[in-house]
Amino acid sequence: MIIIGENIHVIAKDVSVAIRERNATVIQGLAKEQTQSGAHYIDLNVGPMKKDTEETMKWLVNCVQDVTGLPLSIDTMNPVAMEAGLKYCKKRALINSASGKTDSKAQMLPLAKKYNCEVVISVMTDKGMPPEVESKIESIMETVSHANELGIPNEDIWVDPIILPVSTAGEGQNIAVGNLEFIKILQDVLPGVKSTVGLSNISNGVPAHLRPILNRTYLVMLAKNGLYSAIADPLDEELMAFMRGELPQITDLIHRTMDGEEIDLSPLSQKEAAYVKTARVLMAQSLYSDAWLEI
Amino acid sequence: MEYKAPKEAYKGNVREVTIGKGDKALKIGGENILPLHFFDEGTLPNPPRFVLEVLDMEPTEKTPHLLEPFGDAISDPIKWAKKCEGFGVDAICLTLISTDPAEKDAPAEGAAQLVKRMLGELKKPLIVYGSGDDKKDAEVLPKVAQVCAGENLLIGPVQKENYEVVGKAILDNGHVAIAQSPLDINLLKELNVKLCKFLPPERVVIDPLSSALGYGIEYSFSLIERVKQIGVITKDSMTMMPIIANLGDECWKTKQAKENKTQGLLWEGMTALSLYLAGANILVLRHPETLKLIKDTIGR
Numbered sequence: 063m064i065i066i067g068e069n070i071h072v073i074a075k076d077v078s079v080a081i082r083e084r085n086a087t088v089i090q091g092l093a094k095e096q097t098q099s100g101a102h103y104i105d106l107n108v109g110p111m112k113k114d115t116e117e118t119m120k121w122l123v124n125c126v127q128d129v130t131g132l133p134l135s136i137d138t139m140n141p142v143a144m145e146a147g148l149k150y151c152k153k154r155a156l157i158n159s160a161s162g163k164t165d166s167k168a169q170m171l172p173l174a175k176k177y178n179c180e181v182v183i184s185v186m187t188d189k190g191m192p193p194e195v196e197s198k199i200e201s202i203m204e205t206v207s208h209a210n211e212l213g214i215p216n217e218d219i220w221v222d223p224i225i226l227p228v229s230t231a232g233e234g235q236n237i238a239v240g241n242l243e244f245i246k247i248l249q250d251v252l253p254g255v256k257s258t259v260g261l262s263n264i265s266n267g268v269p270a271h272l273r274p275i276l277n278r279t280y281l282v283m284l285a286k287n288g289l290y291s292a293i294a295d296p297l298d299e300e301l302m303a304f305m306r307g308e309l310p311q312i313t314d315l316i317h318r319t320m321d322g323e324e325i326d327l328s329p330l331s332q333k334e335a336a337y338v339k340t341a342r343v344l345m346a347q348s349l350y351s352d353a354w355l356e357i
Numbered sequence: 358m359e360y361k362a363p364k365e366a367y368k369g370n371v372r373e374v375t376i377g378k379g380d381k382a383l384k385i386g387g388e389n390i391l392p393l394h395f396f397d398e399g400t401l402p403n404p405p406r407f408v409l410e411v412l413d414m415e416p417t418e419k420t421p422h423l424l425e426p427f428g429d430a431i432s433d434p435i436k437w438a439k440k441c442e443g444f445g446v447d448a449i450c451l452t453l454i455s456t457d458p459a460e461k462d463a464p465a466e467g468a469a470q471l472v473k474r475m476l477g478e479l480k481k482p483l484i485v486y487g488s489g490d491d492k493k494d495a496e497v498l499p500k501v502a503q504v505c506a507g508e509n510l511l512i513g514p515v516q517k518e519n520y521e522v523v524g525k526a527i528l529d530n531g532h533v534a535i536a537q538s539p540l541d542i543n544l545l546k547e548l549n550v551k552l553c554k555f556l557p558p559e560r561v562v563i564d565p566l567s568s569a570l571g572y573g574i575e576y577s578f579s580l581i582e583r584v585k586q587i588g589v590i591t592k593d594s595m596t597m598m599p600i601i602a603n604l605g606d607e608c609w610k611t612k613q614a615k616e617n618k619t620q621g622l623l624w625e626g627m628t629a630l631s632l633y634l635a636g637a638n639i640l641v642l643r644h645p646e647t648l649k650l651i652k653d654t655i656g657r
Contacts, residue, residue, distance in 0.1 A: 229543060231541045231542055231543050231544075232542065232579075232583075347591075348591075348593065349542065349543070349546050349587050349591075349593050349595075349596065350543050350546075351543045351544070351545075351546035351547035351550060351595075352543070352544075352547045353546070353547040353550035353551060356550055356551070356554070357550055357594075357595065
């Protein structure tokens with residue numbers, strides 16, 4: 063599993079302040095920590111970046127490249143900021159992200175060809191987020207085909223089905239199940255493409271101390287279905303241990319839950335039982351509530 | 358080829374909850390089929406129960422066509438309740454609105470004594486709602502529970518802010534809780550999980566909040582429908598409780614219901630009928646003619 067380290071993002075106040083004040087220590091600290099923890103890419107989520115775009119991107123990209131040899135994922139919806147960042151990337155970068163929206167197809171996708179880099183393409187279209195697995199597949203096939211016409215091969219495309227919070231009343235759990243299905247069939251419909259997800263969105267809105275177990279369980283589940291990469295927190299040691307295959311027993315329990323087995327919780331440790339309960343919620347076998355571990 | 362209609366059998370079973378005691382006892386819920394799925398395998402042992410609501414003080418909102426059937430009784434909650442019994446209800450719902458800090462902020466003790474006196478006068482079981490102010494209810498509802506210990510009242514709303522203190526008083530004094538959450542199935546389940554850590558699930562009834570026609574009834578409808586589906590189809594223990602739809606007051610707050618009588622009756626009637634179809638086990642109404650209208654409609 064390729065892990066794209068998510069920790070440099072402007073939603074975090076210390077990061078946005080550090081970028082504004084050109085405080086390299088904070089940014090480089092995060093880059094180094096993520097590199098040492100085993101990340102494969104460093105994501106630079108800079109938001110829309112409407113001001114001092116050119117200069118800021120140059121500073122940020124160079125600042126990070128000074129302390130890590132990892133390739134970068136430039137994370138912005140603004141094509142001007144994207145291009146400004148790509149110009150300074152030493153390694154083959156990842157555009158994060160393009161989509162099936164008209165603007166994105168016209169302005170973002172061509173940058174992948176121009177700068178010979180890889181590109182995340184989400185299932186979004188002008189109509190928004192396609193609701194069903196079938197319509198997601200339909201929309202991504204259309205956008206990927208457009209990308210192919212621009213000269214971007216499937217191997218350079220990282221498909222993103224868009225993860226939404228599992229706790230969203232009503233639909234959250236069904237969407238979580240749908241995205242597992244999407245990843246499972248992706249290779250059949252678009253051979254050679256890679257895949258990625260914004261993992262932590264699965265636990266958005268959930269009490270902070272309960273977020274990691276949702277993120278980890280869902281990543282193990284997605285991995286079983288063939289997910290190639292995830293934008294995630296490499297500083298979560300247990301998450302990384304799962305990805306290195308160091309927790310085979312719990313992984314097996316999660317897989318069996320996915321396969322519909324009704325696992326008896328009584329002989330399990332508290333931790334093992336918690337993972338099974340979480341997998342049940344993510345498979346929509348049991349209705350979500352913030353108290354899902356307390357049952 | 359002969360056509361054979363499919364017949365579903367379900368795993369789950371809505372718990373049968375008893376409120377009141379002795380010859381006043383009333384059973385609610387207990388079904389192991391989806392609402393109105395009489396063609397499937399299973400039964401609905403207890404039909405939906407119809408309740409009229411009385412307030413513990415003279416209403417400040419004086420909609421004439423809503424208050425007219427009760428005459429002078431609206432200034433005396435016990436007379437009002439007895440009048441309601443005459444209209445053929447399964448139970449009476451007393452709302453302690455006077456205890457609301459935004460109304461009279463009446464003290465808990467007086468409210469509890471009123472419940473006790475009313476209990477002695479009624480032939481039907483009693484449902485007691487606090488004002489809905491979670492802090493004040495945390496004083497009022499435990500007091501009601503203590504003063505009426507052993508009477509098996511249905512008491513609420515128990516909310517996430519006060520479930521520990523109110524739930525404990527309900528447990529200790531032998532009553533049944535109305536667990537109320539704000540129109541969200543995940544929050545509804547969470548509250549039930551927390552409450553049922555100390556309260557037996559047979560002592561819990563769900564109030565998902567009931568919005569009136571034109572004011573969000575779709576949310577209440579699909580929520581009630583979903584709670585039933587998840588309980589009956591997937592056997593989710595924490596949603597297998599009967600549901601109370603407390604809709605009367607919500608309907609009579611609307612401009613449309615206040616405007617004229619026919620419109621008001623239809624507004625409350627359509628709201629009640631819809632939530633009945635969704636699967637509510639207890640329907641709380643305000644107007645006796647709505648009660649008649651809906652009973653005639655569903656042919657009870």
